[in-house]
Amino acid sequence: MTIQRHDTKPRMSRAVIHNNTIYLCGQVAGPEHRFETMTVQAESMLSRVDALLEEVGSDREHLLSATVYLKTMDDFSTFNAVWDSWVPQGHAPARACVQAPMASPELLCEITVVAAVK
Template identity: 90%
Template sequence: MNIQRHDTKPRMSRAVIHNNTIYLCGQVPGPEHRFCTITDQAESMLARVDALLEEVGSDREHLLSATVYLKSMDDFKTFNDIWDTWVPQGHAPARACVQAAMASPELLCEITVVAAVK
C-alpha cells in the first residue's frame, strides 16, 4: 500500500495521497486575511486550496468532494457567490456546508477537500 504524505507534522499532514486520491487538511484564509470580511477570507482560503492542489498534482477540475465550514450561516449566500465563480463549470464536487465553531475566533470559514490526481 503506497501512501504519500506531504508536509507532515506531529498532528497532521497538509495533504495525503492514496490510490490517486488527494486528501487536503483543512484550509483557512491566510494570516493577512484573518480579520477581514467573509469575501476576503473565502477568496484567500480558496487560493490556498488552489496552491496546495497544484503542489500535489491536481486542480479544481479534479475535485471530488468538499466540506465547507462557516462560522455563521449568515455568510452562506456570500460564500456561495464566491464558490460558484471559483468552481469550473461542469466540475462541481459533492459538497456539504455546515455552521461550525472555528479554531480561532477571527476565522469565518474553513474547507476540507478531496480531489483526484490529474
C-alpha cells in the first residue's frame, strides 16, 4: 500500500491518498476573501475544496466526512445555508461542526474533508 502525498511542505501535505481515500489539509477562504462575510468566506473555502479534490481525482459527490470549524457558532446557520447549496443532494458526508479559534483573526471558518477516489 503506497501513500501519495501532494504538494508537501515541511509541516503538511495539501492532500494525502492511501487505500483510495483522500485526506485534505484544512481549507480556508482564499486570501482575496479573508476579510469578507461568512457567506463569502464559506463559498471561497468550499471552492478551494472543489479544486483540490479535482486535482487529486475526486469531487464532492465522493465526500466521506467533513469537520467544519467556525470562529463563532453565531455563524452556524449562515454557514449551513452555503453548505446546503454546495453538497449534492443525496451525497451528504458524515459531518461535525465545532467552534474553534482560527489561525488568523480575519478567518471565520475552516474545513477538513476525507473523500473517496472517483
